[in-house]
Amino acid sequence: MYKIQPRLTQHAKSLAQFIRKSTMSSLQSVYVTRPDVDVSGLDLLRKSCNVTTWSQSLPVPRDELLRQVQGKDALYCVLTDKIDAAVLDAAGEKLKCVSTMSVGFEHIDVQECKKRGIRVGYTPDVLTDATAELTLALLLATNRRLFEANKQVYNGGWKSWAPMWMCGQGLKNSRVGLYGFGRIGQEIASRILPFKPAQITYTTRTARPEEAAKVNARRVDFDEMLCLSDFIVICCALTPETKEIFNAAAFEKMKANCIFINTSRGGVVDQNALYDALHSKRILAAGLDVTTPEPLPLDSPLLKLDNIVVLPHIGSADIETRKEMSRITARNILAALKGCEMEAEVI
């Protein structure tokens, strides 16, 4: 018995070693395209996967992505990464999941993923409040000319209080048109309501009467929204149908006092047409959190205008929101690798 014991111990040791080795070799591998996604998400992945990340806080160069994705089981990406057939080819047959830390997924060729049985995760809902809040902040900064006024404090333009100086256009008694009435659109509407607009309208493919009743909103067609709104707020997804839907013809129909706010995607707007509409004072002002391209080049004519506020795509940039987006992206990957239901899957 005493002689056997050491042999058993030896056996147990090698068995443990074997298990450890085989577990390690079967660890699935994930490539993360940014090193600075919140660590709570990365830690979730590191518990059961081999995780490698791009090293810089800038988009991973295309050739590096194509190299790093090879042989990976999952890809954790963000909206600046174009995930197309070439990336999927480079990844090879092991790739089971692409998970984006964003609600928008137009940077991913979903059809191509589906064709190959690769599941696609995203992060809806979690960023709805943050994005609605930022939309209101941008709207108020634009209609009350906050940045223009703030500059005057520093450049000596503030000579005295003056009766009509730096006046903007209030939301009260105005007509607000929302283009898109999904989760974010509805939250924007509920935040606009306390400012006492005369009417909130929305333009969508789906009627959504119950959601509309909650914020006293009325569904109108695209033309009515364009022709009658004092504020137009874009909160739709970028799809082939919405691409550059706000073009010269659309701006031509808007009221001269119209304020145009976009926190969805730059691609829904023909930016040259927007420039012309602002420059010629065809419309009053615009507030953009999204542009084409991003970042907007410093020599963009838009940046020379006084009647525009441009933000650097910070709709969901609220600390807790971004942390939870990181965790959801990770949990989507873990679920897909286990073959379980994902928290949010593009289907």
Ligand SMILES: O=C(O)[C@H](O)CO
């Ligand atoms: O699509 C998204 O998630 C936003 O644009 C950035 O968070």
